[in-house]
Structures are given as structure tokens and as C-alpha cells.
Amino acid sequence: xxxRDARIGILFALPWIxxxxxxxxYPLIASLISSFTNFSILRPPKGIGxxxxxxxxxxxxxxxxxxNTLLYVVGAVPLTTVxxxxxxLLLNTKVKGMSIYRTLFFLPTLVPMVALGTLFLWVFxxxxxxxKQAFLKVGVxxxxxxxxxxxxxxxxxxxxxxxxxxxxxxxxxGLQDVPVSLYEAAELDGAKSFAKTIHVTLPMISPVxxxxxxxxxxxxxxxxxxxxxxxxxxxxxxxxxxxxxYLYDNAFQYQRMGYASAMGWVLFLITLSLTLIALKxxxxxxxxxxx
Amino acid sequence: MSQVAxxxxxxxxxxxFTKILAHIALVSLSVLFVIPLLWMLSTSLKPIxxxxxxxxxxxxxxxxxxxxxxxxxxxxxxxxYIPLLVYARNTIIVTILSVxxxxxxxxxxxxxxxxxxxxxxxxxxxVTLATMMIPFPxxxxxxxxLFKWLGxxxxxxxxxxxxxxxxxFSIFLLRxxxxxxxxxxxxxxxxxxxxxxxxxxxxxxxxxxxxLMVIALFxxxxxxxxxxxxxxxxxxxxxxxxxxxxxxxxxxHGGTPFNLLMAASFLVILPVMIxxxxxxxxxxxxxxxxxxx
Numbered sequence: 001x002x003x004r005d006a007r008i009g010i011l012f013a014l015p016w017i018x019x020x021x022x023x024x025x026y027p028l029i030a031s032l033i034s035s036f037t038n039f040s041i042l043r044p045p046k047g048i049g050x051x052x053x054x055x056x057x058x059x060x061x062x063x064x065x066x067x068n069t070l071l072y073v074v075g076a077v078p079l080t081t082v083x084x085x086x087x088x089l090l091l092n093t094k095v096k097g098m099s100i101y102r103t104l105f106f107l108p109t110l111v112p113m114v115a116l117g118t119l120f121l122w123v124f125x126x127x128x129x130x131x132k133q134a135f136l137k138v139g140v141x142x143x144x145x146x147x148x149x150x151x152x153x154x155x156x157x158x159x160x161x162x163x164x165x166x167x168x169x170x171x172x173x174g175l176q177d178v179p180v181s182l183y184e185a186a187e188l189d190g191a192k193s194f195a196k197t198i199h200v201t202l203p204m205i206s207p208v209x210x211x212x213x214x215x216x217x218x219x220x221x222x223x224x225x226x227x228x229x230x231x232x233x234x235x236x237x238x239x240x241x242x243x244x245x246y247l248y249d250n251a252f253q254y255q256r257m258g259y260a261s262a263m264g265w266v267l268f269l270i271t272l273s274l275t276l277i278a279l280k281x282x283x284x285x286x287x288x289x290x291x
Numbered sequence: 292m293s294q295v296a297x298x299x300x301x302x303x304x305x306x307x308f309t310k311i312l313a314h315i316a317l318v319s320l321s322v323l324f325v326i327p328l329l330w331m332l333s334t335s336l337k338p339i340x341x342x343x344x345x346x347x348x349x350x351x352x353x354x355x356x357x358x359x360x361x362x363x364x365x366x367x368x369x370x371x372y373i374p375l376l377v378y379a380r381n382t383i384i385v386t387i388l389s390v391x392x393x394x395x396x397x398x399x400x401x402x403x404x405x406x407x408x409x410x411x412x413x414x415x416x417x418v419t420l421a422t423m424m425i426p427f428p429x430x431x432x433x434x435x436x437l438f439k440w441l442g443x444x445x446x447x448x449x450x451x452x453x454x455x456x457x458x459x460f461s462i463f464l465l466r467x468x469x470x471x472x473x474x475x476x477x478x479x480x481x482x483x484x485x486x487x488x489x490x491x492x493x494x495x496x497x498x499x500x501x502x503l504m505v506i507a508l509f510x511x512x513x514x515x516x517x518x519x520x521x522x523x524x525x526x527x528x529x530x531x532x533x534x535x536x537x538x539x540x541x542x543x544h545g546g547t548p549f550n551l552l553m554a555a556s557f558l559v560i561l562p563v564m565i566x567x568x569x570x571x572x573x574x575x576x577x578x579x580x581x582x583x584x
Contacts, residue, residue, distance in 0.1 A: 005407065005408055005409065006408070006409040006410060007409075008407060008487045009403050009407035009408060009409030009412065010403075010409050011403075012399045012400065012402055012403035012407055012487075012491075013399075013400050013403035013404065013407075013409075013412075013415075014400075015396040015399065015400055015455065015456050015457050016396070016400040016419070016456065016457035016462060018456055019396075019453065019456025019457050019458070020418075020419065020422070022437075022456065023430070023434065023453055023456060024422050024425065024430065026433065026437070027429075027430035027431075027432075027433035027434045027437070028425065028429065028430060030433035030436070031429055031430065031432055031433050034432065034433065041436070041439060087320065090313050090316055090317055090320075091317070093309060093310060093313040094310075095310055095313050095314055095317065101317050101321055102575070103571065104321040104324055104325055105320075105321060105324055106575070107324070107325065107328065107564070107567075108324055108327070108328070110512070110560065110563045110564055110567055111328070111560050111563075112515065112516035112518070112533075112534050112537075112559055112560065112563070113516060113518050113534070114518055114534040114535075114537045114538050114559075115534075115537060115556040115559050115560055117538075118537065118538075118540075118552060118553075118556050119327055119328075119330075119331050119553070119556060120327070122330070122331075122334065122549055122552075122553065123327050123330060127343075128342065128343050128344070128347065130326070130327075130330050130347055133346050133347050137346075162324065162327070165324070169575055193305075193309060218423075218424060218426065221426060222426050222427060222428060224518075224519060225518040225519065228518075228538075229538055243428075244428050247428045247431075248428075248431075248519075251431065251432050251435070252523065257432045257436070260431075260432050261432050261433070263428075264426075264428050264429035264430075264431065264432065265429060267426050267428055267429060268425065268426060268429045271424060271425075271426050272424065275424060
């Protein structure tokens with residue numbers, strides 16, 4: 001009987017067991033192996049030891065794309081997180097028309113990346129862009145959002161904030177789960193709105209914050225489509241050339257799939273370590289309910 | 292007594308004040324969020340001359356609806372013919388197959404993780420969750436090589452076949468939902484002689500429509516908006532999806548008039564927005580539950 005149950009259980013899980021083996025385990029192992037070869041689609045792979053990794057350490061473009069990506073993560077993750085939490089807190093004040101505001105903030109996240117890139121090329125356009133006009137109106141000459149190497153990344157970081165609606169919805173759900181009794185207790189102790197936010201609200205939603213921050217780090221490390229559309233080749237001066245852009249180019253433009261695989265594994269290790277650091281740093285600050 | 296009344300009155304005034312402040316903040320912020328979209332819409336309805344004005348013109352002198360048909364049958368010397376309708380058909384094919392595959396596969400797999408017992412189940416579920424941390428670029432190259440070996444590069448198959456093998460995120464989301472259905476329902480049906488498959492199709496699936504809808508919506512959005520997949524696997528322009536086609540539309544700088552480009556972009560966004568407005572409640576709830584452990 002028990003064995004029969006187990007058979008049925010595994011039968012139901014079969015699509016994912018196969019998916020896990022074919023689309024996760026196999027590619028993960030295969031990319032590790034091919035990272036030690038000079039594999040390309042054109043010729044059979046030949047083992048070359050750690051040569052790909054050695055080359056990575058001396059590759060200036062690799063460092064450029066890596067530092068661009070890390071800077072993007074450092075800029076985009078905190079900004080979108082703060083933006084999403086602030087919006088959620090505002091919406092949680094139980095104002096009238098909450099669902100309308102929620103829709104308006106969420107709307108941008110529905111825009112496909114390519115359309116998003118195209119739209120912002122137009123918004124940041126150096127001659128006729130909306131942004132330029134807004135700056136000139138208040139008497140400030142705007143930087144070259146799309147043409148100045150020091151600004152191109154910040155343009156992308158700004159754009160990433162436009163998509164904070166998705167995290168906002170998750171925070172909002174978390175906020176609505178905070179028991180009212182906690183606020184009442186704080187009020188009895190004479191806490192004002194700000195104090196309540198700091199001492200009750202934020203600790204109560206800290207697991208949600210952690211979850212969102214980790215997902216946001218993992219996502220930002222893979223930034224690809226918007227810069228690909230807005231900055232072909234990572235122009236200007238490769239300032240908007242990101243890790244996945246370089247990995248993609250190695251695999252599909254330069255036919256260096258072994259090298260791309262090595263880059264993939266380095267990205268995997270970076271993702272893992274950043275996630276672990278986030279988990280470790282948050283240990284003392286994240287509050288889980290005791291049950 | 293009067294002291295209490297006074298504090299409660301000042302407290303109420305305090306609350307009123309906070310609400311007004313919140314409204315002001317929300318109105319100005321939502322304007323910031325919506326302006327780019329309105330700008331897109333406004334540009335898409337302008338004659339080309341009015342897209343290039345200083346200061347920018349918000350309301351076109353007349354609404355040039357013909358930009359939309361022009362964008363659909365775009366043909367120019369520099370860019371050639373851009374078959375937007377063919378892209379749309381391709382996208383619809385890929386999206387429908389992906390949504391069907393994701394709903395079918397995730398519903399059975401999540402059922403197994405939530406309500407069936409087998410050795411190693413919980414350990415495997417943990418591993419499944421951990422796979423969400425694997426960045427796509429890591430598995431990108433061998434997956435491409437696999438599809439190349441199968442002779443599928445250049446076809447739609449790499450874009451929809453994987454959907455039939457479930458995904459960690461959807462499994463997680465559906466499992467949460469299945470767990471809220473009382474076990475007694477299954478047990479009663481079992482006593483009545485129902486097979487596990489009958490319990491699944493006749494009891495669990497009808498009860499899970501909202502959750503399955505969320506999976507369908509997420510897959511729809513992911514598939515409609517996917518860029519990297521089509522970029523890697525599609526070769527011939529006639530097989531391009533909308534997001535890839537749109538990119539081809541603007542790749543030659545200065546080649547495309549911005550009003551037509553914005554019209555085309557708006558057409559790509561429109562279906563997603565319509566679906567969102569039709570299913571707004573389910574959508575928001577689905578995203579909300581997915582974030583909470």
C-alpha cells in the first residue's frame with residue numbers, strides 16, 4: 001500500500017523530476033564541464049584545464065562588465081526596495097482609492113522589457129526627450145543620460161525604480177497581515193506614526209523584506225534586456241555593458257561557449273555568496289514569529 | 292474625562308492630517324509613474340513633425356490614428372518590411388502553448404508535493420526551491436547546445452516545451468494553495484473508492500481555479516515579455532516574436548519614426564494590460580501570496 005502511494009506520488013511529480021534533471025541538473029553540470037574546455041558550436045570541445053578561468057582573471061572587459069553589474073546591483077536594489085516599501089506604507093494608510101493607486105504603481109511592471117527600453121530611449125532622448133525638457137524648465141542643464149559614461153548606469157538604475165510596483169504589492173500584502181493589536185499596544189505606550197513604523201511595522205514585515213531583497217539581488221545581477229535595447233554594445237565606453245551582456249556575446253557572438261560557461265559559473269558563485277551574505281547580515285534583524 | 296476626549300480629538304485630527312499628506316504624496320508619485328506611459332500614448336498619436344518640438348507637445352494637434360495601421364504595415368527603404376502581425380501570431384502561438392503546458396504540469400506536480408506522500412518528497416522540495424537561485428545565464432549555454440542537438444534551434448519548441456516540465460516558482464505558489472484544501476475531502480473520496488487521479492481532476496482542480504489562473508497569468512506575462520529566449524533561439528525574421536521584432540524595429544538608429552515606434556510598442560503592451568485589467572484581483576492576490584512564506 002505504502003509503495004503504491006509512493007509510486008503515484010512520484011508519477012504526479014514526474015514532469016518536474018524530468019524538468020529538474022533535463023533543464024537544471026544537466027545544464028548545471030554540463031556548463032561546469034564545458035567551462036574547462038574550448039567548447040563552441042562549431043568544433044568539438046577539447047579540455048583546456050583552468051585556462052578559461054585564468055583568462056577571466058586577466059580580462060579587462062570581464063572586470064568592466066562585472067563592476068558595472070555590481071554597481072547596478074548596489075544602486076538598484078536599495079533604491080527599488082526603499083521605493084517599494086515607501087509606496088506600500090503610503091497605500092497602507094487606508095486612504096480612499098487605494099486600489100486605483102495600486103494599479104497605477106503596478107502598471108509599469110507590465111510593460112515588456114523591450115518596449116520599456118524603447119520608451120525610455122525616447123523619454124531620455126538628448127534632443128527632444130521629456131526628461132531634458134523637465135530639467136531645462138527648472139534651469140538645470142541635464143547630463144547626457146544616454147551618452148555620458150558616468151550617467152548611463154544611473155539612467156538604468158532610475159528606470160529600474162519604475163518597476164518597483166511588483167515588490168510594492170508583496171510588501172502591501174505583508175503590511176496587511178500585521179496584527180492590529182500590535183499597533184494598539186504601541187499607541188497605548190504613546191507611540192506616534194513614525195515610531196510605530198520603525199518599531200512595529202518594519203520588524204513585522206522583515207521576512208518579506210529579506211525575501212524581496214534576495215530576489216532583487218538575483219534578478220539585478222542578471223540585468224540584460226533593457227541595456228541591450230537602450231545601449232547597443234554597452235555604449236558609451238562600455239559603461240552600460242553588463243555581466244549577462246558579455247556572457248551572451250561570448251556564447252553567441254564570439255562562439256566561445258566554454259568561456260561563457262566559466263563566466264556562468266562565476267556568476268553562480270557570486271549570486272550564492274551575495275545571497276548568503278544577505279541572509280547572514282539579516283539574521284539579527286529579521287523577526288520570525290515564534291510558531 | 293475631558294483630558295481623554297481632548298487626546299482622542301487631537302488624535303483624530305492627527306490621523307486626518309496624515310491621510311491628507313498621504314493623498315498628496317500618492318497623487319504626485321502616481322503621476323511620476325504614469326507619465327512615461329502617457330508620453331508613449333501621446334507620441335503614438337502625433338504626426339511626425341510634432342514629436343520633434345521644444346518644448347514637448349502633450350496633446351497632438353489632431354489625433355493621428357493612422358499611425359497604428361502604419362506601424363502594423365511598416366515598410367521603409369532603410370528598414371524594409373516589418374511584419375508586426377506575423378510577430379503577433381508567433382507570440383500568440385508560443386504564449387498559448389506555454390500557458391497550457393505550465394498549467395498542466397505545475398498543477399499535477401504541486402499536487403504531488405502538497406498532498407501525496409513519497410520518500411524524499413520534502414528534501415526534494417527544498418532542493419526545488421533552491422533552484423530559484425540558479426541564474427539563467429549559467430544554464431543558458433548547455434540548454435542551447437541541447438536544443439541545437441535536437442535540431443530545435445530556429446523553431447518555437449525551445450520557447451514552449453520547457454513549460455510542460457513545471458517550474459520551481461509555480462510549484463511553490465500552487466503548493467501553498469493546495470495545502471489550504473482540507474485533507475478530509477481527499478480521504479472521504481478515497482473511502483468512496485476514488486482513485487488519486489479522480490480526486491485530483493474532480494475535487495482539487497475545480498477548487499483551485501483561482502490559483503491555476505494565477506499560474507496562467509504569470510506564464511502569459513513571462514512568455515509574452517520574454518526577450519532573451521527568442522533572441523537566442525529564433526533566427527528567421529518571420530519566426531520572431533513581438534518583443535524581438537520590436538527590437539529589430541528600432542535597432543537602426545534614426546531609421547524608425549518615433550511616433551510609429553511608440554505605436555508599435557503600445558500595441559505590444561496593450562494585450563498584457565487588457566488581461567491585467569480583466570483579472571486584476573486574482574493577479575494582485577497571486578503576487579501577494581507568492582512573496583509570503
